[in-house]
Structures are given as structure tokens and as C-alpha cells.
Amino acid sequence: DQQVKQNSPSLSVQEGRISILNCDYTNSMFDYFLWYKKYPAEGPTFLISISSIKDKNEDGRFTVFLNKSAKHLSLHIVPSQPGDSAVYFCAARRPPGNTPLVFGKGTRLSVIA
């Protein structure tokens, strides 16, 4: 049973436009969500996170939105740059804090110049 789902395996966006990556979850106990970015031949890199007490968190070009009623979060990248081309993983955690992160399968973003 996949508790964190990224239903789009891939996404292509023009440079300069907005990229929107989506993530759905099934476990209403999740209280903390993270996005990781992964380039080929490298490990995932932490990008941005959000606690369930917030509905938005922004860091530069990256904004994560959380809709708890819909059990949905999204990552917005504005403006998209070719260097953003990577696989993006959504992850979630439920309390207590020592439960492991649950990752989605990832979405491959291609930003076209």
C-alpha cells in the first residue's frame, strides 16, 4: 500500500515558466512533509519542507503548498531553470518522530531551454 503517491512519473516545462509537482498521501497522521531533488549518479538532496500546521512554505524559487483536507501537497518552482531538471521525491513522516520517512516514487522534471 503506497501511502505517498506521485502520480506523474514525468513533467516537461519551458524555461522561465512555472513547474508544479504534485504529491498525494493517504495517511492522515502524517505531520511533516519534505521534497528532495535527485540528479543522476547523486543522492537525493533536501529541498524544502512543511509542517502540517502550515499550508505554505517558501524558499526562494521554491514554494510548497499543503492542503490537508485533500491530503495533497505540491511543489512550485518559479521560474523554472534548466538546472532544475532532476527527479523530485515527496516524503512524509508521522509522529512519533522516530518513524521513518515514507517516499513517493518520484517525478522526473525536464526544463527545456
Place this chain on the structure above:
Amino acid sequence: DSGVTQTPKHLITATGQRVTLRCSPRSGDLSVYWYQQSLDQGLQFLIQYYNGEERAKGNILERFSAQQFPDLHSELNLSSLELGDSALYFCASSVLAVADTQYFGPGTRLTVL
């Protein structure tokens, strides 16, 4: 560079064999996590150690085992290898025992022939 190191980078071995993957966490991090990423799969959590003790266990096969040493480096032992064990194995570390922001190593690509 996340500060997490993993060796070896690549490993090719035969079915039935045993291998050891090594991970050194970031300086100051007490938690080490092991993940497996198979083709078209997300990151599957295997096991977590915190300051030398097992903290959380995921979908780790009985043929697999891990440990964290007093210097905080960790080893993942995979035995009686099968073709299906071919995957990328990532190690991650964090300061706390809580499954918060984790910093990933570059991974070890294991190929079982």
C-alpha cells in the same frame, strides 16, 4: 556535497554472494538510515541506527543486516544475494533520532549477476 560518504560506488557480484556496503555520516550526525531504490521504485526504507543502536526497521529482508559502530559509521551487509537485490543503496544521516531532514550519500550501485 552532503558530507555523507558511501563506499564502494559500484559493486558487481554473483548470486549467492555476500557484500558489505559502508557509510560515514556527516560530522556530528548520530542517526544513519539505509534505503534501497530499485528500478522504477521510490526510496524504500530499510533500517535506522541512532548512536549505535537500532532505532527503526522497515522492509529489510532477513538476509540483510546492518550495524553502526562507535565511530558512527555504518555497514549494511547483504548475503545470499539474488538478482532482485540489484539496486541503488543509499545511506542518509541526520543529527537527531527523529526522522527529520536527512542528508543522503551518493549511493552504492549493486549489480547481482
